[in-house]
Amino acid sequence: MNAKLSNPISGKSSLLFFLSFILGSLQIYAFQPSAKAFNEYKGEVVNERTGRPISSAYLSLNNSNISTITNADGVFSLKVPEDMTEATVTISVLGFQSKTLPLDYFKPENTRIELSETMEELTEVSLYKATNPRLLVQDMLDKKDENYLSDQSIMTSFYRETIKKGWSNVSLSEAVVKIHKSSYKDSKKDLVSLYKARKSTDYDKLDTLALKLRGGPFNTLYLDMMKYTEYVLRQGMMDSYDFSFDEPAKINDRYTYVVNFRERDESDPWYYGKLFIDAETSTLVKADYNLNVDNRNAAQEMFVKKKPNGAKVYPTELNYQVDYAQNNGKWHFAYGKAQMDYVVNWKRKIFNSKYKINSEMVVTDWQPYSEEEFKMNQELIRPNIVMVDDVSGFYDSQFWGNNNIIEPEKSIQNAIDKIKRKMD
Incomplete structure (x- = not known):
């Protein structure tokens, strides 16, 4: 999963998602949480x-x-x-x-x-008068060590991964994970262990394919731009982007610049989006961005690692979001979300199949790093993990215990209810 910085495409493929269309198995180890009132x-x-x-x-x-x-x-x-x-x-x-x-x-x-909606007009008088968006982004990167967590921490996070075929949910994966978050000053990759997980897949609706998303929780963790700057806004690539100011905004009652960014080279899949930068500290507090995949052949080569004969598989839309939270004057990764649309064209079928893959993770708690505690409980997963089937948790109303999770959306809840009925 390491990026080769001399090749911008390898950085993109390392950051984002790999699909596999071949059945396989992978064992996941998990330890049980302690019950707390x-x-x-x-x-x-x-x-x-x-x-x-x-x-x-x-x-x-x-x-x-x-x-x-x-x-x-x-x-x-x-x-x-x-x-x-x-x-x-x-x-x-x-x-x-x-x-x-x-x-x-x-x-x-x-x-x-x-x-209430923010009705205040955010004029230049309200901000700190940055005039060059490129220099502002450079300042944001230069102040990373100053603005983000400098100590190691253990983050508890909830991860959900869903695959829809048309309007139907065909695969649901959920997990509580423990992240050994290394310092933002450190180039070491974060470590992840599964705390508790469950999954159900309706293979009958997957065109007889086992569509597998490699990476699991790492897919959203690697959206942390300020930890993994080598993937999108790496220092050596600043000249490869055009930057411009958009209308300023307010997040958590703080003024933010909004900077549009767009890659100049559009011959391969290319990034574009918005950076929300705190006006007072030049801290990235949010990013919404996309990867243009109009070049189908290049996109297929980048993201689809295995597929059956007689099928063309390619992404049609890739959208990403990352949010940061502040604690004691330092910022850290708080939420990551990715939405991907894929098409499967079969050689002898009139109609193609359309899949929507959503992946999101929210940090629900974090504590200072304790080496002894983490080593005692850790069963580390690999960055190319594929979540495996374990439907037992879907009919256990107390499955997550005291862990905070993202509530299921209505469509997901309907799918879970169907799973429960099958189990009865």
């Missing part, structure tokens, strides 16, 4: 003006490292230790004013949180 609060975050759900809203338990995020339906579940009854929760998301609420505002079910 907690209270669970469920609800939704909505737009105060329209009542529409707000996705990817970040809920952070203040004076702790506990957090979670809303799903596409604006729904959340937040698990809090019983001894933290006096805590407060901050809810924040791009384009809305942040809100801090006492924990006693939350209910076991049906908590409704309304956020």
